[in-house]
Amino acid sequence: MRGLHWAALLFSVVACLAVGLAAGTVALSPAEVWGGLRHGAGGAGAIVRELRAPRVLLAFLVGGSLGVSGAALQAMIRNPLAEPYLLGLSGGAGLGAVTAIATRLAGPWAVPLAAFAGALSAVALVYRLSVVAGRRLDPRVLLLSGVVVGSFAGALMSAIMVLSDAAATRNAFLWLLGGFGSSSWRSLGVFAAYAVLPLSVIALHARSLDLVALGEEPASHLGANVERTRRLIYLSTALLTAASVATCGIIGFVGLVVPHAVRSLARPVHRTLLPGVFLVGGCFLVLSDVVSRTVVRPLELPVGVVTALVGVPLFAVLLRRSVA
Amino acid sequence: MILEARGVTVRYRRAVRPALDRVSCTVAPSRLVAVVGPNGSGKTTLVRALSGLVPVDGGEVLVEGRPVRRWARAELARVLGVVSQREETAFPLRVEETVLLGRYARLGPLAAPTEVDRAAVSAALERCDVGWLADRTVDSLSGGEWQRVRLARALAQEPRALVLDEPTASLDVRHEMELLELVRRLVDAGLAGLVITHQLNLAARFADRIVLLDRGRVAADGVPAEVLTRDTLSRVFQWPVAVTTWCDGSPQVVPLRTGEAPG
Numbered sequence: 310m311r312g313l314h315w316a317a318l319l320f321s322v323v324a325c326l327a328v329g330l331a332a333g334t335v336a337l338s339p340a341e342v343w344g345g346l347r348h349g350a351g352g353a354g355a356i357v358r359e360l361r362a363p364r365v366l367l368a369f370l371v372g373g374s375l376g377v378s379g380a381a382l383q384a385m386i387r388n389p390l391a392e393p394y395l396l397g398l399s400g401g402a403g404l405g406a407v408t409a410i411a412t413r414l415a416g417p418w419a420v421p422l423a424a425f426a427g428a429l430s431a432v433a434l435v436y437r438l439s440v441v442a443g444r445r446l447d448p449r450v451l452l453l454s455g456v457v458v459g460s461f462a463g464a465l466m467s468a469i470m471v472l473s474d475a476a477a478t479r480n481a482f483l484w485l486l487g488g489f490g491s492s493s494w495r496s497l498g499v500f501a502a503y504a505v506l507p508l509s510v511i512a513l514h515a516r517s518l519d520l521v522a523l524g525e526e527p528a529s530h531l532g533a534n535v536e537r538t539r540r541l542i543y544l545s546t547a548l549l550t551a552a553s554v555a556t557c558g559i560i561g562f563v564g565l566v567v568p569h570a571v572r573s574l575a576r577p578v579h580r581t582l583l584p585g586v587f588l589v590g591g592c593f594l595v596l597s598d599v600v601s602r603t604v605v606r607p608l609e610l611p612v613g614v615v616t617a618l619v620g621v622p623l624f625a626v627l628l629r630r631s632v633a
Numbered sequence: 634m635i636l637e638a639r640g641v642t643v644r645y646r647r648a649v650r651p652a653l654d655r656v657s658c659t660v661a662p663s664r665l666v667a668v669v670g671p672n673g674s675g676k677t678t679l680v681r682a683l684s685g686l687v688p689v690d691g692g693e694v695l696v697e698g699r700p701v702r703r704w705a706r707a708e709l710a711r712v713l714g715v716v717s718q719r720e721e722t723a724f725p726l727r728v729e730e731t732v733l734l735g736r737y738a739r740l741g742p743l744a745a746p747t748e749v750d751r752a753a754v755s756a757a758l759e760r761c762d763v764g765w766l767a768d769r770t771v772d773s774l775s776g777g778e779w780q781r782v783r784l785a786r787a788l789a790q791e792p793r794a795l796v797l798d799e800p801t802a803s804l805d806v807r808h809e810m811e812l813l814e815l816v817r818r819l820v821d822a823g824l825a826g827l828v829i830t831h832q833l834n835l836a837a838r839f840a841d842r843i844v845l846l847d848r849g850r851v852a853a854d855g856v857p858a859e860v861l862t863r864d865t866l867s868r869v870f871q872w873p874v875a876v877t878t879w880c881d882g883s884p885q886v887v888p889l890r891t892g893e894a895p896g
Contacts, residue, residue: 387723513742519734522724526717529686531790532710532738576770578730 314574318588322369325592329365330357332599334607364492367500368598368612369591371553372563374504376590377583378546379564380571381511384522384579385542388448389569389627393550394561395452400459401431402547402554403485407466410481411473417495421503424551427462432543434458486611487558489598496556503552507545508587514538515579522579560594560613562620567593569623635697635794635825636660636713641682642691643675652678654849655692660794665817665826667836670846671870676829677718679846680798683827684715697793710738714787716780718798718829725772728782732757735789753789761785761815777808784812794825801832813839837861837883845869858884 330342337345337353345357375393382391393399405427409420438454439447466485470478511518520533521542528535553560567590571582597615604610636659643653653675660666668676681687682694685701694701696712704712714735726734735757736750746754758764761781766774771782780800787795797816801809809832817839820826830836836843837857845853845860847869853860861884863876873889 384724389724516737516740516742519726520737523722523734524720526681526686527720529706530684530710530713530715530717531734531786532707534706572724576724576726578726 314585318585321592322588325595326365326369329368329595329599330361332603333361334602359494360492363494363497364489364598365595367492367497367556368489368594370497370500370504371557371560372567372594372597373587373591374508374549375553375560375563375594376567376586377508377511378549379590380568380579380582380586381514381518381542381546382564383568384518385539386448386451387522387524388452389572390448390452390565390624392562392564393546393553394459394559395565395624396455397431397435397458397462398428398455398547398550399554399559399561400462401434402428402551403559404462404465404469405430405551406555407469407481407485410484411469411477413477417499421499421552421555424555425548428547428551428554429544431458431462432547485558487560487613488601488609488611489557490602490609492557500552500556504549507548507552510541510545512583514541515583518542518579518583558611558613560616562616562624563590563594565627566616566620566623569627634659634661634695636683636796636827637695637698638679638683638692639695640692641679641689641694643678643682643687644690651690651849653682653689656846656849656851657692658844658851658854660825660827662793662823662825663820664842665820665828665840666842666844667840668827668829668844668846669831669833669836670852673848674846674869675849676846677798678849680715680717680796680827680829683796684713685709707738710790710792712792713794713796714790714792715796716783716787716798716800718802720783722771725770727767728763728769728771728774729754729758729767731771731782732763732785732789735786738790753791757785757788760788760819762811776803777805777812780804780808780812784815788819792824794827795819796827798829799831800828801830801835809835833861833866833886834879834883837885838879838881858882861886 327342331337331339335356341353342357345354348354349358379392382393382396383389385391402424405423406420409423435451435454435458439450442450470481473481517533517538520528520531521535521538525535568586571585571589577585598612600615601610601612638656638658640655640657641653642651642655644651656679658666668679670676678687682689685694685704696704696709732754733746736746736753740746740750755764758767761784763778763781763785766778771779774782784800801812804812813835816826816828840857842855843857843860844851845865852869853865861876863874866874866886875887875889876884877887879885
């Protein structure tokens with residue numbers, strides 16, 4: 310990726326954020342958005358500053374985080390199909406979060422931690438299942454295990470919701486639908502606080518990811534500590550996924566679509582890929598959110614529906630390529 | 634001595650016999666050692682043991698006199714370059730970036746490559762005659778080009794010892810000879826070299842010493858003429874061979890056809 314790519318990318322980021330602020334149940338003109346951002350006065354000001362700005366920023370951060378998680382997991386298992394949703398991390402995180410919400414154990418700071426515990430258990434289970442299959446490093450077995458663990462988590466989530474009382478069920482169900490409808494400056498702050506550490510860890514391991522993507526032996530010969538990298542990357546992606554799931558429900562395929570899009574422009578090393586994926590992932594989820602709240606106005610589609618509509622066809626294409 | 638195995642035993646789980654059984658060998662600067670032996674004789678396990686990738690159950694592997702398990706991977710990568718047998722790329726990079734991976738053990742997590750790193754990369758690219766491929770992605774290379782790029786990446790590590798596991802397995806005569814001539818030049822320039830190969834006749838002509846492995850044990854170790862003898866090879870490979878001498882004095886092995894009398 311060259312300077313021109315980055316300039317175009319930064320321009321797109323600004324454009325996406327602007328579209329995110331302008332679009333919605335009440336469409337605003339660029340002048341109203343600008344005025345609302347600067348002065349905060351009147352109806353437009355309240356909509357822009359209190360509702361849309363945190364919503365758009367949160368969607369951007371979550372999209373970037375899910376994209377980065379996908380890219381990092383893809384280097385780990387050396388396959389472009391890896392992604393938090395397909396590897397069962399999102400499902401595990403969802404189960405943790407639903408449990409916390411349904412049992413009313415948890416406030417906004419604790420739901421991500423419950424989700425983190427769920428995501429880590431899911432990673433461990435997926436890993437364990439593929440070891441039982443005797444093919445620890447076969448990406449197809451890992452993905453199959455991921456999907457199975459994800460469905461299992463989904464089944465348990467349904468059970469918990471059915472067994473909880475009505476109010477808890479309603480809360481959990483609304484959360485499970487996913488989306489950025491209830492975004493606030495506080496939820497943005499909670500997410501950012503949880504995301505900073507894992508994003509930094511992944512960024513610091515950009516070079517190790519280049520090496521690990523070569524395979525265990527070549528990576529070791531070139532100086533990577535493969536076991537340590539693997540542990541840190543799984544922990545970091547689990548935490549990022551957990552924070553996303555706790556904040557806005559299960560949103561799949563961002564980690565699949567976005568790294569693929571960036572790689573189709575250039576085939577960069579991770580030092581370039583990761584920032585690119587973060588920015589493109591942010592734009593992708595902001596735009597998906599715009600679509601989700603405008604196509605059936607005044608209702609909102611869950612944003613996960615939009616990302617799945619883009620992600621599933623791409624999954625089919627990538628699957629065909631990787632099995633062929 | 635840069636690399637030294639002292640009575641190394643490696644036992645894989647659930648294996649009937651050890652993969653390596655009290656194997657000793659040494660690799661010194663400006664010396665090329667060839668390791669030969671039948672399939673499953675432990676050649677690749679020896680590479681893995683020498684580079685600290687399998688724990689040894691007995692004996693010791695020393696790198697510059699220090700046990701290999703006490704080296705951090707990045708530290709080891711600055712001394713020892715290894716080109717393993719197979720490598721499949723999942724996310725192909727450009728050739729130049731691939732060779733730059735050889736510098737990672739010398740780069741901090743966020744530091745940009747310096748002039749020194751760039752110079753080491755271009756020198757490695759030139760030496761392996763792949764400079765003209767610098768902007769190609771590695772999935773577009775032929776087998777011979779890919780092997781040379783991997784060797785260039787190992788050279789960019791600026792190691793003191795180079796270990797190659799069947800580097801010429803998929804190469805035609807010209808590319809095989811070019812690669813071995815290159816390795817020989819690098820060794821003559823001061824590198825310590827260890828090459829695993831099935832090409833007994835080339836080992837005889839390029840290597841200073843040959844280690845013959847048989848079912849995890851050292852069956853013979855010495856200069857080519859001492860190791861590549863009719864009796865030893867026929868016994869170890871379980872196939873009758875004849876051994877002649879090429880005009881440079883190196884022994885050359887001719888496997889016999891069924892019913893053919895040794896000449």
